[in-house]
Each structure stands twice: as structure tokens, then as C-alpha cells.
Amino acid sequence: MIEPIARPRRKNPLLRTRLPTSPPGARSRASHGFTRAAAEGRFMLQRCDACGTFCYPARDACPACLSADLAFADAPRRGTLLSETTLHIPADVHFRERAPWRVGLVALECGPRLVTHLHADCEEGMPVVMSFQLDKSGQAVAFAQPERETPNMTDDRQWREMTADPKFRRVLVTNGRSIVGQEMVAALKAAGASIVFVGIAEPWKPFRGEDALRAQEGVEIVPLDVGDEKSVADLAADIGGKVDILVNTTEHVRAGGLLDRQGTSVVRDEIDQSYLGFVHLAQAFGPAMRMRGSDGVNNAAAWVNILSVYALANWPVFGAYSASQAACLSLSHCLRAELRPGGVKVVNVFTGPLDIEWFQTVPPPKVAPRAVATAIVSALKRGLEDVFVGDVAEDIRRRLAANPKAVERELGA
Amino acid sequence: MDSSGLMQFAGAVASGAVRVVDLTFTLSPDFPVIVLPPEFGQAAPVRIQRISQYDAAGPAWYWNNLTFGEHTGTHFDAPIHWFTGKDLPNNSVDTLPLRDMIAPACVIDCSAQAAKDPDFLLSIPVVEAWEKSHGRIPPRHWVLLRTDWSKKGWRDYANLKDDGAHTPGPDAAVMRWLVEERGVIGFGTETIGTDAGQAGHLDPPYPAHHFLHGSGRYGLQCLCNLDQLPPTGAVIVAAPLKIQNGSGSPLRVLALLPAGQA
Numbered sequence: 139m140i141e142p143i144a145r146p147r148r149k150n151p152l153l154r155t156r157l158p159t160s161p162p163g164a165r166s167r168a169s170h171g172f173t174r175a176a177a178e179g180r181f182m183l184q185r186c187d188a189c190g191t192f193c194y195p196a197r198d199a200c201p202a203c204l205s206a207d208l209a210f211a212d213a214p215r216r217g218t219l220l221s222e223t224t225l226h227i228p229a230d231v232h233f234r235e236r237a238p239w240r241v242g243l244v245a246l247e248c249g250p251r252l253v254t255h256l257h258a259d260c261e262e263g264m265p266v267v268m269s270f271q272l273d274k275s276g277q278a279v280a281f282a283q284p285e286r287e288t289p290n291m292t293d294d295r296q297w298r299e300m301t302a303d304p305k306f307r308r309v310l311v312t313n314g315r316s317i318v319g320q321e322m323v324a325a326l327k328a329a330g331a332s333i334v335f336v337g338i339a340e341p342w343k344p345f346r347g348e349d350a351l352r353a354q355e356g357v358e359i360v361p362l363d364v365g366d367e368k369s370v371a372d373l374a375a376d377i378g379g380k381v382d383i384l385v386n387t388t389e390h391v392r393a394g395g396l397l398d399r400q401g402t403s404v405v406r407d408e409i410d411q412s413y414l415g416f417v418h419l420a421q422a423f424g425p426a427m428r429m430r431g432s433d434g435v436n437n438a439a440a441w442v443n444i445l446s447v448y449a450l451a452n453w454p455v456f457g458a459y460s461a462s463q464a465a466c467l468s469l470s471h472c473l474r475a476e477l478r479p480g481g482v483k484v485v486n487v488f489t490g491p492l493d494i495e496w497f498q499t500v501p502p503p504k505v506a507p508r509a510v511a512t513a514i515v516s517a518l519k520r521g522l523e524d525v526f527v528g529d530v531a532e533d534i535r536r537r538l539a540a541n542p543k544a545v546e547r548e549l550g551a
Numbered sequence: 552m553d554s555s556g557l558m559q560f561a562g563a564v565a566s567g568a569v570r571v572v573d574l575t576f577t578l579s580p581d582f583p584v585i586v587l588p589p590e591f592g593q594a595a596p597v598r599i600q601r602i603s604q605y606d607a608a609g610p611a612w613y614w615n616n617l618t619f620g621e622h623t624g625t626h627f628d629a630p631i632h633w634f635t636g637k638d639l640p641n642n643s644v645d646t647l648p649l650r651d652m653i654a655p656a657c658v659i660d661c662s663a664q665a666a667k668d669p670d671f672l673l674s675i676p677v678v679e680a681w682e683k684s685h686g687r688i689p690p691r692h693w694v695l696l697r698t699d700w701s702k703k704g705w706r707d708y709a710n711l712k713d714d715g716a717h718t719p720g721p722d723a724a725v726m727r728w729l730v731e732e733r734g735v736i737g738f739g740t741e742t743i744g745t746d747a748g749q750a751g752h753l754d755p756p757y758p759a760h761h762f763l764h765g766s767g768r769y770g771l772q773c774l775c776n777l778d779q780l781p782p783t784g785a786v787i788v789a790a791p792l793k794i795q796n797g798s799g800s801p802l803r804v805l806a807l808l809p810a811g812q813a
Contacts, residue, residue, distance in 0.1 A: 342583045342705040344712075366580040367600055403592040410598070 140258055140290040143298070145306055145332070146435040158431035158480045159232040163275035169196035171210035172278035176270035177523035181215045183250065184208040194250035215268045217246040219260050219282060232274065235432075239296065244268065244282050254280035255296055259288040271300035271521050274431070274481035276474070292519065301521035302440035302483055305330035307382035312337045312364055312419065315345045317494060317507040318444065319387035323357055325511035326385075329519070332436070335377055337362025339369075364388050364415030374422035379430070381423055385442040385514060388415050391496035395457025408462040416443075416469050424473065428480030440483045442514055443470050447488040447531040450538055451545045474523075485517050490530025503529045567810055572785075574774045574804040575625040576701070582624050582773075583709040585743050586716070594620030621799040627791040628745065628760070628770030632798035635765030642767060644797035651769065652790040654736045656693040656806065657685070658780045665698035665719040669710055670749055672722040678729070685782045690734035693771070693787050696721065701741040701775035710748065720747025723758035730762045737769035739787075739804075741777060745770040771804060780806055 165173070168184075175182035183192045186200035187207035199206055222242035228234050240256040244266055252268075260266050266282040273279045281300060283291070292303055309326050313319045314336035323334050334357045338345075341361060352359060360377065363369040364386075390411040392404050399405070427438040448456060449463035467486070474484035491497040493504040505528035513527040526532050537545045563569040576582055580597045587593060598618035603609025622628070630636030631643045641647050659681050664671045673696055682688060698719045700708060710717045720740060721729075729735045738745050738759055745759035755761045763770055771789055785808040792800035 340581075340583070342709045342711075343586065344706075361581075363580065363596075365596060366598060369580065401592070403595070406595060407593060410596075 140288065140293050142290040143293045143306060143435055149434070155430065156235070156432045156434075157429070158274070159235065160275040160479065160481065161232045161273050161277075161279075162230065163277050165277050166196060168198060168208075169278070171196060172270050173272070173276075175210065176272045176278035176521075178525070179269075179517075179520050179522045181213055181268055181270060182210045183213040183246075183248070185211040185213070192246070192248045192250055194246075194252045214246070214248045216285070217244040217266050217268055217282070219243075219256070219262055219264055219266050220245050220251070222256055222260065222262055236295075236299065242282060244280070252280050254282045255300070257281070257283040257291070257294045257297055259284045259291065259294070269520075272483065272523055273300060276478045276483075276523075298435075302383060302485070302518040303329075304383060304515060304518055306332050307436045307439060308333045308335070308380050309383040309385060310335045310337065310360075310377070310381045310423070311385045311387055312362060312415075313387040313389060314338050314347075314351055314359065316387060316389040317347070318389060318492065318510050320347045320351060321507045321511035322385055322387055322514065323351065323354065325508075325515045326383075327354065327356060329515045331383075332356065333358060333380075335360050335381070337364070337373070339363035339365075364418055365410040367418050367421075370415075370418040370422045374426070378423055378426040381427060382430075382436050382438050383440045383442070383518065384419065384423055384427065385444075386416065386419060387444060388412060389444075389494075390462075391456070391459055391492075391494070393456055393459075393496075395454045399458065405458050405462075408458055409465075412462045413465050413469070416466050420469070420473050424477060427482050428477050431477075431480035431482050438480065438482050440485055440518055441473065441477065442485045442487060442518070444487050444489065444510060444514075445470070447490050447526065447534045448549075450488070451534060451542065451549055453549045483521070483523055485514070485523055485525065487514055487517060487525045487527060488531045488535070489527045490534070505531075564807070570808050570810045572776050572779050572806040572808065574771075574776050574787075574806055575802075576773050576775055578619065578624045578801050581705075583705050583743060584620070584623055586709075586711065594622055596620075597623055619801060621794065621797055621801075624801045625773040625775075625804055626771075626799050626801045627789055627804075628764065628772070628799045629791065629797065630764040630767045630769070631796070632770075633757075633760040633764035635761050636763075636767060639767045642764075643794075644791040644800055645793045645795055647769075649790075651691075651736055653786065653788050654691055654693055655689075655783075656695050656739070656780065656785045656787045657681075657688050658695045658697050658777055658782050658785065660697045660778075660782070661719065662697055662699040662778070665700060669717040669719065670747065671698070671719040672747055673720070673725050674722050675725050675728050678725060681782070688729070688733045688735065691736045692733075693737050693739055693789075694729055694733075694735050695739040695771070695774065695777055695780070695787075696741070697777040697780075698741050699778060701773070701777070709743065714749075715751070716743070716748030718742040718744070718748035720745065720750055721759050722747075723753045723755060723762075726758040726762040730766045730768060735768060737771060738763055739771035739774050741772075741774050743773060745772050770799075774804060776806075781808060784808055 188205035189203040191202040220243045225239045242256045245251050265285040269281050270278045271281045309331045311322050326334050430438040446463040448460035449467040452460040489505045491500045491504045493506050517525045526535050600616045602614050604613045629644045746757045750757050785806045788805040791802045
């Protein structure tokens with residue numbers, strides 16, 4: 139039975155902050171098939187192309203028939219907990235700080251056995267549901283949960299280490315002017331965030347939804363213009379130590395590519411808001427978040443980017459926008475590596491065209507702003523890192539995996 | 552004037568016998584700027600990017616890179632800024648006559664009317680009533696419209712509603728009249744723009760821009776401290792940056808007046 143997490147008390151300013159430590163992070167290249175699965179929330183194992191055997195851990199030859207054709211495939215998640223143990227004094231400093239820590243041996247229905255981290259409600263002999271989670275070193279580890287839902291399930295201490303649940307955490311939503319931003323605020327409050335800071339640039343300009351935003355409990359509007367380095371630095375000076383999750387809802391979408399535009403004034407705005415905005419936010423908020431990765435129940439846990447799926451493959455109709463998103467995608471990978479020592483996840487949420495005015499003439503399917511907000515909360519609660527929202531994003535992802543050149547030509551048609 | 556008059560003037564400025572009033576807002580990223588429909592090119596927001604501040608990036612010095620549009624903050628409009636002035640000679644900030652950068656000003660106080668009506672429009676009868684008290688507006692003078700709008704918080708200063716900005720300015724008839732009948736050198740306001748917020752609906756649209764620049768005259772906007780100026784007698788120094796073929800620039804606008812006068 140899980141005790142529900144208590145709302146964290148105010149931090150004692152006289153005490154030293156516990157610094158982040160990382161669990162063992164060495165992995166083979168083959169085992170990064172699990173990393174990819176964990177990032178996307180999939181359960182995948184190597185499955186031999188020749189004989190169909192699932193195997194674990196990652197190998198270079200099938201244990202049954204020695205074939206080298208061991209591609210990763212989606213695998214059934216169900217298994218049985220054979221045995222479990224609790225580590226009271228682990229040798230590794232990361233786990234030593236988190237002891238007691240439960241691990242177990244699970245026999246998967248599809249064949250392999252694996253050592254796994256355990257949810258507190260898993261009992262020996264009972265069925266479990268498996269996942270691969272990204273741990274605090276950003277590497278994939280197996281995690282077993284009870285098959286049936288149990289009370290306060292998401293409050294499990296070990297599960298919370300693998301995820302970035304908004305519950306009791308303090309969140310900065312960088313842009314509250316957009317509908318996506320406003321939906322994000324509402325979704326985070328519903329998910330139990332203790333306070334949501336919402337950034338508003340140019341407060342002298344009115345915006346739709348302002349009254350509703352101001353009326354919400356536990357929502358604080360703060361001045362933030364991500365394109366202005368001082369504005370970002372000033373906000374970080376005020377609340378930088380209180381941002382456990384940062385969701386970058388900066389939105390600057392304009393149609394147009396290269397030859398159908400004159401001059402660079404629109405490009406300059408794209409770069410200023412999306413790219414430089416990212417840089418300013420990272421420089422101002424990143425260091426404190428990284429340092430606070432182990433700072434209690436409401437430790438710093440995640441940085442979320444909302445990226446166009448066209449960051450992965452340029453759509454010339456929105457060619458300049460695609461390029462600036464591609465630049466932000468690359469920055470996000472840099473940030474991911476730089477925040478990893480703090481155990482802070484960088485979550486990229488890819489979407490196709492949103493159902494907002496700037497994609498007005500694009501035919502459906504388009505992604506509703508609320509769907510983006512829901513997907514982000516879900517990604518945080520599941521500890522995902524790469525999320526594709528909506529049909530278009532999922533379609534582009536698949537087509538890129540199959541043949542990127544075909545995608546390039548088809549988007550450029 | 553011989554050189555002693557000029558030296559006297561310099562001495563008076565140094566001693567305070569001639570008062571210098573700053574009519575300029577500080578150029579900063581958070582000052583409201585003109586908002587155009589999103590489909591149009593937008594003026595760059597003010598950005599101040601620190602290069603170094605006595606640190607590893609530059610140990611003994613502090614300096615910044617700046618980005619701003621020509622029409623950001625307290626700024627000057629040159630005739631080339633509007634289509635009506637595009638073909639006039641010496642119409643850009645780098646070619647306009649230097650002597651135009653120092654000129655006296657008539658300050659017309661409409662703060663009471665603007666307080667009652669954000670869409671207040673300066674009209675010929677209002678100016679004629681002012682002239683009854685203060686004399687006919689002489690040629691080559693600035694006419695500055697005091698509304699005390701610069702004292703407002705910035706949301707009320709920009710005053711954007713769902714049908715655009717609602718800020719005071721001149722009507723079409725008075726602008727043509729000031730240019731043609733009074734020969735003004737330029738028109739200055741405390742608001743964002745020499746024209747009223749709803750001036751797009753006047754005939755012609757944006758008459759201050761239309762008539763001023765069409766006759767080679769100038770605009771000043773986002774002025775402040777006009778309430779410290781006398782109705783007549785202040786001399787304005789407004790020297791825009793010498794930008795190559797520039798349409799305007801942020802600048803320092805100074806008013807010189809005898810001390811004790813306001």
C-alpha cells in the first residue's frame with residue numbers, strides 16, 4: 139500500500155542542498171534500443187528475425203539460433219514476479235541515498251527473464267506489467283508495476299524517481315498568451331502542480347483568455363519576454379530556484395520559405411523568439427535546475443519543448459519555421475546532455491500543424507491545443523523523452539524511419 | 552550672432568540659467584511599440600545584448616549590442632518614412648538639413664480633453680483658441696500636442712482594444728492646415744505615433760504622416776515631460792541618428808528654456 143506523498147514543506151534555507159548523483163550509466167550500443175523504447179514509452183525487446191525468439195539483455199547474436207538479425211520489436215509487457223529483494227545499503231552512492239530500494243526478477247510471458255526495479259505494490263508470484271523507464275542517468279532500466287491499479291500508485295517513491303510527475307511540483311509555462319500555453323496551465327493544475335508561473339511578454343498588449351488566467355488559483359502571471367535576455371535573467375533571479383518543471387510554450391508560426399519572402403524581418407523574429415529564446419531560457423534556468431535534480435519531493439525534474447515535427451523534415455510551405463524548429467531541436471539535444479548530470483529530463487513533444495490561427499488554411503488533421511497539453515502531462519507522468527502527438531506527427535515519424543528521402547520529396551511537392 | 556552670444560548660451564546651459572528638459576523615454580525592451588497587423592513586417596523589439604561586463608568576455612569593460620527598429624521608443628520620423636514624402640529631396644535622416652534639428656516649439660495643452668476622451672482629435676478651432684491666448688503659430692516651429700499620455704501605465708498608454716489603439720492625435724483638417732497655413736517644421740506627440748490610434752479611419756488615413764512627410768516636415772513621438780514646457784519659448788533639439796537612407800531613429804529630444812519658466 140502506497141502512502142500518498144505529503145505536500146512538501148518550504149525548503150529550509152539553512153541546510154545544504156543535496157546534489158544530484160547518477161545511477162550507473164554505461165550502456166552498449168545495442169542496448170540503446172531500450173533507450174529509444176523508453177524515450178517513446180514503448181516496450182521493445184530484440185526479436186530474432188530467424189527464429190522469433192525474444193531475448194534480454196541486448197545481444198549481438200540470438201541465444202537460441204545464433205542469428206545476428208536481432209532487430210528491436212514491440213513486445214508484450216506482461217510477466218510474473220518470480221522473486222524480489224530489498225537493498226538496504228547499496229554500494230552505489232545514488233542508490234545508497236535512496237535506500238531501501240526494491241528490485242526483482244520477472245519472467246516475461248514472451249520468454250526472457252530480467253532484473254527490474256519494482257513498484258512497492260508488486261508482490262512475489264503476482265502478474266506485473268513491464269516498462270522501460272529512463273533513469274536519472276538518462277539510460278533505460280526495466281520497471282515492473284502491479285497489473286491492477288492500486289491506490290496512490292503514482293506516488294510510489296521509486297516510480298517518481300523515473301518520472302517527472304507534475305504533482306506537488308512548481309512549473310514555469312513560458313508563454314501564456316497562446317491557447318496551447320493556457321491549456322497547459324489548466325492541465326498542470328489539474329495534474330496537481332502546486333504553483334504554475336505563466337510568462338507574459340509585453341503586458342501592455344491585451345490577450346484573449348487573460349481574465350480566465352488571472353482568476354485561477356495557484357497560477358501566477360510573471361513578466362517574461364524570452365527574446366530579451368534581461369527579462370529572462372530577471373525572472374530567473376526571482377524564481378529560478380523554484381522551477382521544477384519548465385514548459386517552453388513559445389509560439390511563433392509564420393508561413394513562408396525562402397524565395398516567397400522578401401528580406402529577413404520575419405526570419406529575425408523567428409530566430410529571436412524560438413532560437414534565442416531557447417538559449418536565454420537555458421542559460422538563465424538551466425544551471426539551477428541541474429543543481430536541484432535531487433532536491434526533495436519537488437526536485438527539478440524536466441524541461442519540455444514543444445517542437446514542430448517539421449523540425450525533423452522541412453515542410454517548405456512553412457520552410458523558415460521548419461528550419462528554426464530544427465535549430466531548436468538540435469539545441470534540445472545539447473541541453474539534454476548538459477542537464478543529464480542533474481538528472482533533469484529534456485522532453486521533446488513533436489506535433490504536426492496545430493489547430494490554431496497560424497495553420498488556419500492547412501486541412502485537417504490538426505492537433506488541438508488541449509491535446510498538446512494532455513500529451514505533455516502524460517509524458518511527464520510516464521517519464522517519456524520523445525513524444526509524437528497526433529496523426530501527422532506519427533505519420534512523419536514512421537515515414538522518416540522508413541525512408542527520409544521520400545519524406546523530403548513528398549513534403550517538397 | 553557673434554561668438555560671444557553663443558558662448559553666453561553655453562554658459563547659461565552650464566549654469567542652469569537655461570534649463571534643459573529631457574523629453575525622451577528611456578530606450579528599453581519593455582517600452583510599448585507600434586503594433587501592426589501580424590501579416591506586415593514588424594519593427595524589431597528593442598534588444599540589449601551584453602557583450603561583456605568586466606568579466607571573462609571582456610575584463611575591463613562593459614558594452615552591449617543593440618537591436619531596435621528606427622521607429623522604437625522616443626523617435627523621429629523623416630519625410631522618406633511615408634509614401635507621400637518618398638520623392639522629396641533631402642528626405643532621409645542622413646540628408647535632412649541640420650538647421651531643422653534645432654527649432655522652437657509651440658506646446659498645445661489638450662490634457663483635459665484627452666483625459667475625457669482617448670480618441671480626442673486636435674482640430675483647427677482648438678488651435679485657433681490657443682492662438683488667441685499665445686499668438687499665431689510662427690513658421691518653422693514644432694507643434695507639440697501635450698496630452699499627459701506619457702504619464703500613464705503602459706497598458707493604458709498603448710490602450711489597445713479589440714478594434715485597435717485608442718490614443719489622441721490630430722484630425723486631417725488641422726494637419727493640412729498646420730503644414731499649409733502655419734508652415735510648421737513638424738508635429739510631436741506623447742503617444743506611439745504622430746497620428747491618433749484610430750487614424751487609419753480618417754481621410755486621408757494617418758493624416759499627420761500624410762501631410763507632414765508629404766511636405767518634407769518631421770514627426771516626433773513618445774515624448775514625455777511636455778507638461779514642463781511653456782506654451783511658447785522652448786527650443787527643441789532633435790537630431791536623429793545619421794542612418795544611411797534612414798526613415799527615422801530613436802533619439803534624445805531636448806527642450807531648452809529659460810530657467811523659471813514652465
